[in-house]
Amino acid sequence: MFEAESGRLQVLPLRRTPGRGTPAHTTPPRTSEPPRSSEPPRSTDSPRSTDGPRPSDTQGPGDTPQQDLADELQQATEVIRLQQSLASALTQDDPEAAILRTLARGLDVHAALLSPTGTVRRTSGSTFDWSQVGLGDVPRFVGRTVPTLFGPCSLSQHAPGMPVVAMIGAGYVRSSPLARPLGRFAAALLAGRLRVDADRRAREAAACAALFELALEPMERVEGRVVASQLAGHGFEPATGLTVLAARARRSDMRVEDVRADVAAFLEGQAAPHATLVREDVVLALVPLAAVSEQATLRRLTRASSVRVGVGRHCTTLEQVRRAADDALLCVRLESDDTVTTYDDLDLVTTLLSEIPMDSLAPKVERWRAFLAENESLRETLVAYLDNDLNVGRTAQVLGLHPNSVRYRLTRCEEMLQMELRRSATIMVLHLVLADSLQE
Numbered sequence: 193m194f195e196a197e198s199g200r201l202q203v204l205p206l207r208r209t210p211g212r213g214t215p216a217h218t219t220p221p222r223t224s225e226p227p228r229s230s231e232p233p234r235s236t237d238s239p240r241s242t243d244g245p246r247p248s249d250t251q252g253p254g255d256t257p258q259q260d261l262a263d264e265l266q267q268a269t270e271v272i273r274l275q276q277s278l279a280s281a282l283t284q285d286d287p288e289a290a291i292l293r294t295l296a297r298g299l300d301v302h303a304a305l306l307s308p309t310g311t312v313r314r315t316s317g318s319t320f321d322w323s324q325v326g327l328g329d330v331p332r333f334v335g336r337t338v339p340t341l342f343g344p345c346s347l348s349q350h351a352p353g354m355p356v357v358a359m360i361g362a363g364y365v366r367s368s369p370l371a372r373p374l375g376r377f378a379a380a381l382l383a384g385r386l387r388v389d390a391d392r393r394a395r396e397a398a399a400c401a402a403l404f405e406l407a408l409e410p411m412e413r414v415e416g417r418v419v420a421s422q423l424a425g426h427g428f429e430p431a432t433g434l435t436v437l438a439a440r441a442r443r444s445d446m447r448v449e450d451v452r453a454d455v456a457a458f459l460e461g462q463a464a465p466h467a468t469l470v471r472e473d474v475v476l477a478l479v480p481l482a483a484v485s486e487q488a489t490l491r492r493l494t495r496a497s498s499v500r501v502g503v504g505r506h507c508t509t510l511e512q513v514r515r516a517a518d519d520a521l522l523c524v525r526l527e528s529d530d531t532v533t534t535y536d537d538l539d540l541v542t543t544l545l546s547e548i549p550m551d552s553l554a555p556k557v558e559r560w561r562a563f564l565a566e567n568e569s570l571r572e573t574l575v576a577y578l579d580n581d582l583n584v585g586r587t588a589q590v591l592g593l594h595p596n597s598v599r600y601r602l603t604r605c606e607e608m609l610q611m612e613l614r615r616s617a618t619i620m621v622l623h624l625v626l627a628d629s630l631q632e
Contacts, residue, residue, distance in 0.1 A: 271370055274298045275377050287385055291378050292316040299371060301361035305382065306330060308353050320360070330356055337372075348375030350383035357382065397456075400426050400467035404478045407513045408469075420510045427465030433481035436504040436513065437490075438520035440474045442531070443498045451475045454497035459483065474524060476517055481506055487532050494531040500524055503534040544624070560625045563608055570608075573601040575626055582614065 277298065281290035288305055295303040296316035303316040310330030312322045325340050334349040334356060348357045357379045359371060403426070406419050420430060428434060439455045441448065452468055452475045459466040464483035469476045484490055490501050502523025504516030516535075522542070523533040530537075564571040573591065577598070580586040584602075588595040602613055611618045 288314050301359040304358045306356040346371050346375050348379040350379040354383040404467035434507040435481045436516040436520045437477040438474050438502040438524040439499045440524045458493045490532045501532045505535045557625050
């Protein structure tokens with residue numbers, strides 16, 4: 193029964209009614225002998241005495257089918273009222289918290305939202321410690337009332353993989369006819385909201401990806417302004433700084449779609465707007481500069497997922513986004529022991545290679561390329577020689593050779609290339625060719 197003053201539901205003890213169990217009254221067995229009494233028997237025509245209780249006098253409220261029906265109607269009315277309150281909670285700023293609070297107040301219970309595996313995600317805001325409940329295998333108990341140290345716990349779920357609504361109420365959850373239908377209704381509302389949010393995020397991601405695709409193409413000034421305005425509507429403000437992040441799998445068994453999902457989840461955790469595209473085996477993401485300005489932040493991504501990350505230059509206009517994407521692709525494809533490479537980490541030669549396509553210099557450097565490809569030991573020596581600032585002693589230490597062996601190899605290189613290795617022009621060409629071969 194619902195008490196208007198306290199706002200709570202009270203479950204009355206079941207009472208047996210005539211016709212549903214033991215009769216309300218029993219008649220004493222008849223005997224063959226008349227009752228012994230000093231008074232003469234009453235006439236059947238005399239008026240009926242009102243001294244003794246009548247059968248109808250012993251029936252309390254709710255002991256009739258009509259009263260039971262009234263109680264059921266009252267419970268149904270209360271269910272509808274609370275369902276309307278739960279539905280109204282969806283319009284609030286934080287629907288999950290509002291739904292849990294509505295359940296807690298309407299049913300006088302502790303309510304929580306669990307993940308499909310049983311992790312507590314949200315609570316109704318009470319001081320109740322859900323970590324002490326110990327529900328165990330939540331998926332196995334969904335749809336049932338589980339006994340716990342704190343009382344029966346009702347677990348409701350709309351569909352597998354959806355959040356679970358849990359309620360504990362010191363015995364009330366087991367006995368109340370309202371707990372289970374309202375728990376199922378709340379779970380259905382939350383599942384529907386998740387689907388709507390997922391659809392909205394998918395449409396948002398598709399729109400942002402399309403705009404990012406346009407930003408990577410040459411555009412007229414007017415078209416560029418339109419795209420920039422639309423990107424600003426999705427949270428991308430070039431004036432505050434943008435950049436492009438590139439991510440590539442470090443494992444051969446990792447699909448590019450898995451990389452894209454990991455990058456998107458990481459950026460969502462940063463609460464940063466983002467647009468992602470796939471370029472062959474690399475994922476490109478347009479992000480605010482503040483979201484990836486710290487390398488420590490990016491290393492959390494590389495540790496959580498087996499990816500290598502490259503970050504392009506700082507963009508303040510939409511026209512610079514395409515250059516930032518090229519930078520990020522260059523950074524992520526470099527062979528490096530570091531899992532994070534930014535545009536600022538690139539040396540001048542590598543940057544020049546990204547600006548000047550080597551194909552245009554092919555007639556000048558083809559002989560050098562062929563020489564390095566055919567002589568692996570000499571190529572290794574030249575790389576170490578340049579990395580150690582033309583110091584023969586340090587080069588020998590790095591290669592584990594005698595300095596005279598290094599000098600012999602360098603002399604061979606000069607003879608085959610017909611150029612002195614200490615000339616600045618030779619050093620520049622070697623840097624270009626070696627850097628280009630490393631990128632390949």
